[in-house]
Amino acid sequence: MSIADNIRSLKNETSVIHVTLIAVSKTKSNEEIMEAYDAGQRLFGENMVQELVEKYETLPKDIQWHLIGHLQTNKVKYIAPFITMIQSVDSIKLLQEIDKHAQKNNRVIDCLLQVYIADEETKYGLGFDEVIEMLRSEEFVNIKHVRVRGMMGIATNTESEKQIKEEFYELKTFFEGIKQSYFRKENSFDTLSMGMSSDYKIAIEQGSNMVRLGSTVFGQRVIKHWKNN
């Protein structure tokens, strides 16, 4: 199947159940991205700031870019003018930096809190207790140019469907609890980003309303082992 076919069938699959599809285009060329764009896709996800900025500058301006990878505070300024959503907020310091640059650009930036649910040490994200601590902090109250829209989580990379299911279930439950406790009056706290190519069907069953799909859209990413090849 071509990229365009993949986009069309995934859009059909997700739109009827009100799940938003983010096409994860990291490492993919502008030509490949344009094939998805021409099939109607406008939401794309990237995980590296420099790659994201280059693509933003060269591709159509009605693309809505989501940052899904770890963001260093000193790089916020490069994406603040145009980013649609930052899904990988994992500290109050980062949130404050986003707030500062959003204000400079006269905008409010939508963000998701990345919550740690996997049984792996390498993944970034906030623990459940850290989310609560952040939402209760004085620093958080003073943030005016960020709109926290919900949460993002990455499940463990495992064959065990049971484990993946449990991790997504926990995040969905936590998300609903936080919404009730801290965002009851804000209808904009509505986004739960869970699910990648290998586990998005399980994520949707567990209540995800945003999936981030790379290889299912574009095919396998080529991992380069040698710098000079």
Ligand SMILES: *Cc1c(COP(=O)(O)O)cnc(C)c1O
């Ligand atoms: C790369 C990436 C994805 C997409 O991965 P696929 O397995 O190719 O679908 C989703 N979310 C994050 C945070 C990623 O870094």
